[in-house]
Amino acid sequence: MSIVVFGSINMDLTAYVPKLPQPGETLQGSSYITVPGGKGNNQAVAACRLGAPTKFVGRVGTDGFGEEVLKIVGEQKVDLSQVMKDPEHGTGIAVICVDKNAENTIIIISGANFALDDSDVARASKVMTDAKVLMLQLEVPLDACLKAAKAAKEKGVQVVWDPAPAVPLPDEAFKLMDFITPNETETEILVGFKPENAEDASRAAKLFLAKGVGTAIIKLGARGVYYENEKESGFVPPYKVTPIDTVAAGDAFNAGLAVAISEGKPLAEAVHWGAAAGAIATTRKGALPAMPHRDELMQLMKEQA
Structure with missing residues (x-):
C-alpha cells in the first residue's frame, strides 16, 4: 500500500555557524550546503527510502531551483507525477542556520507552496485510491490540507498530520487526524503549555484526544516520545546517537511512523520506527541527505532494542 504526501518542497540553503545569531549580529560561518528540503518533500523522500511506494503532491516554480529540486528528488524514486510547475510563483526556499550544538x-x-488549492487536492484525491496513509504538514495552505484530509477520510486513508510550523487550528482539523505528531513547541502553541516530560505529554495528549484526534504522539526531542489513544499509551526513550544537525529530524520521525502504519505494525512499534528514523536524521547534515534508509533503521533498532 502506498503513501501520499501532500505538502511543501523547497530548496534549502543551510549555513553552519558557531552559535545562532542575535539581532544585528554578523557571524563567520564554517560552511554551507544547498539541498532540497521542505517538510512534505523530506517526508516523501524518507518514506520512499524506508520502503513505501510514495507519491508526492505539491508545486514548484518554473525557475532553476524548481528544476534542480525535481531532478534530485526524482533520483530518490519518489513519484513526482503530481507535482505541478507553477508559472506564477517561485520555488519555495528555506534559509537555515545550524549551530555547534546542532540547534537551528x-x-x-x-513561494509556490502557498499556492496549493482545490486543483492540488483533486490530484491528491486521485492518487489516494490505493493509499494507506496521507501525510500532511502546515507549510502549505491550511484550507488545502483540510480538504485533502477530508478526501482521505472518505477513502478510508489514515491521516498522519505533522502540525508544523504550528498555528492555531480549527476544531474540524483535529477531528480529521488519525495521528497528530507535534514537538514541544508545537504542542505549546496548540494546547497552551510546553511539555517537559512524559507526564506533561500525557496531559497534552488527553487534550488532543478530547478534540477528536485518534492518536496523539508528542515528540520531546532528546527526552523521547510519548504516545496515547483511547486504548493504549506509552513512552519511547530516545535512541542513543551523536547529533550534528537536527534539521528535518521531525520529518524523518513522521516518515518512519507512517511507513510502519502503512505496513500494519502495532502503534508502539510504529512509534519506535519514528524515533529511530528521527535519531538517524540528526547524525547527518542537511534535510534530504539526512533522511534514513530502511536497512540502517532496522540496524539501529536491533542494536538498541
Missing part, C-alpha cells in the same frame, strides 16, 4: 533557526519563503 529556519526562515521559510513559501
Whole structure:
C-alpha cells in the first residue's frame, strides 16, 4: 500500500555557524550546503527510502531551483507525477542556520507552496485510491490540507498530520487526524503549555484526544516520545546517537511512523520506527541527505532494542 504526501518542497540553503545569531549580529560561518528540503518533500523522500511506494503532491516554480529540486528528488524514486510547475510563483526556499550544538533557526519563503488549492487536492484525491496513509504538514495552505484530509477520510486513508510550523487550528482539523505528531513547541502553541516530560505529554495528549484526534504522539526531542489513544499509551526513550544537525529530524520521525502504519505494525512499534528514523536524521547534515534508509533503521533498532 502506498503513501501520499501532500505538502511543501523547497530548496534549502543551510549555513553552519558557531552559535545562532542575535539581532544585528554578523557571524563567520564554517560552511554551507544547498539541498532540497521542505517538510512534505523530506517526508516523501524518507518514506520512499524506508520502503513505501510514495507519491508526492505539491508545486514548484518554473525557475532553476524548481528544476534542480525535481531532478534530485526524482533520483530518490519518489513519484513526482503530481507535482505541478507553477508559472506564477517561485520555488519555495528555506534559509537555515545550524549551530555547534546542532540547534537551528529556519526562515521559510513559501513561494509556490502557498499556492496549493482545490486543483492540488483533486490530484491528491486521485492518487489516494490505493493509499494507506496521507501525510500532511502546515507549510502549505491550511484550507488545502483540510480538504485533502477530508478526501482521505472518505477513502478510508489514515491521516498522519505533522502540525508544523504550528498555528492555531480549527476544531474540524483535529477531528480529521488519525495521528497528530507535534514537538514541544508545537504542542505549546496548540494546547497552551510546553511539555517537559512524559507526564506533561500525557496531559497534552488527553487534550488532543478530547478534540477528536485518534492518536496523539508528542515528540520531546532528546527526552523521547510519548504516545496515547483511547486504548493504549506509552513512552519511547530516545535512541542513543551523536547529533550534528537536527534539521528535518521531525520529518524523518513522521516518515518512519507512517511507513510502519502503512505496513500494519502495532502503534508502539510504529512509534519506535519514528524515533529511530528521527535519531538517524540528526547524525547527518542537511534535510534530504539526512533522511534514513530502511536497512540502517532496522540496524539501529536491533542494536538498541
